[in-house]
Amino acid sequence: MRVVKDYEGSAVIIAELDKTQNECVLVSPYVKLWDRLHLALERAIERGVRIEAFIRYPESDLDVNKVKGTVTDFTKLGVKTYLVKNLHAKIYSFDQSVIVSSMNLYDFSQQNSIELSVLFDESDTITEIKNYINDHIKRVAIPYHESSSNNIEKLVEKEGFCIRCRARIKDDPVHPLCSNCYTIWAKYGNPNYLENYCLSCGKEIKTNIAKPYCYECYSKNISKNKKEDNHVQTKPNPILIILIFAVLLFIFIQCITCQQ
Ligand SMILES: [Zn+2]
Ligand SMILES: [Zn+2]
Secondary structure, three states, X not given: OEEEEOOHHHHHHHHHHHHOOOEEEEEOOOEEOOHHHHHHHHHHHHHOOEEEEEEEOOOOHHHHXXXXXXXXXXXXXXXXXXXXXXXXOOEEXXXXXXXXXXXXXXXXXXXXXXXXXXXXXXXHHHHHHHHHHHHHHHHHOEEEOOOOOOOHHHHEOOEEEOOOOOXXXXXXXXXXXXXXXXXXXXXXXXXXXXXXXXXXXXXXXXXXXXXXXXXXXXXXXXXXXXXXXXXXXXXXXXXXXXXXXHHHHHHHXXXXXXXX
């Protein structure tokens, strides 16, 4: 364990990143990359390091532009970005170490702010912190959706849960399992195999690939679809109405003339 003060934090992050060969996870609510960090990320990507970034979900439509800027920078580099609601933790995880810090990956903070970082290189602690990232951050992270819209709702894919492990995935009934669980499922390919969660709300309930929703979510979807269908069907056809009216009028006139 090593305590790192103020501006030294950014140098240590870059040094640890340069040593990494496999995987790096950056958890930082706010991001504005500075040149040296940008270059270190480029070097890592060239070495084949898999890098994921978790940033704070925008609180208002005003924040969306900043988030979009960050995601664009990361995407150009080849870093997959996720949004996390209420994110405040700052953790930088590498192959052989983890840094827990008060510092965001923010240009301004690394130069001017009073910050404290702690680098852990004991394997037990590294495992514990990496488990924390998996259980408390990755699980609730929302994949960023490429969108030209500045509206928060449209920025993210409709959220759902893997029906086997409850990992966060897109709410898409065609793909109700995360990639890991799908690989295992595909070995047997049984569509009736019982899974553990509802795709839409994540409630613990027996589901399967063919029926991935709980009863409530299924009926919600059905009533939504019905509403859309009804909307289309309730549009009256004016020609048909005129035709019916003409036929009725004809019969009425016929009746009157018959009675005379
Ligand atoms: Zn899964
Ligand atoms: Zn549900």
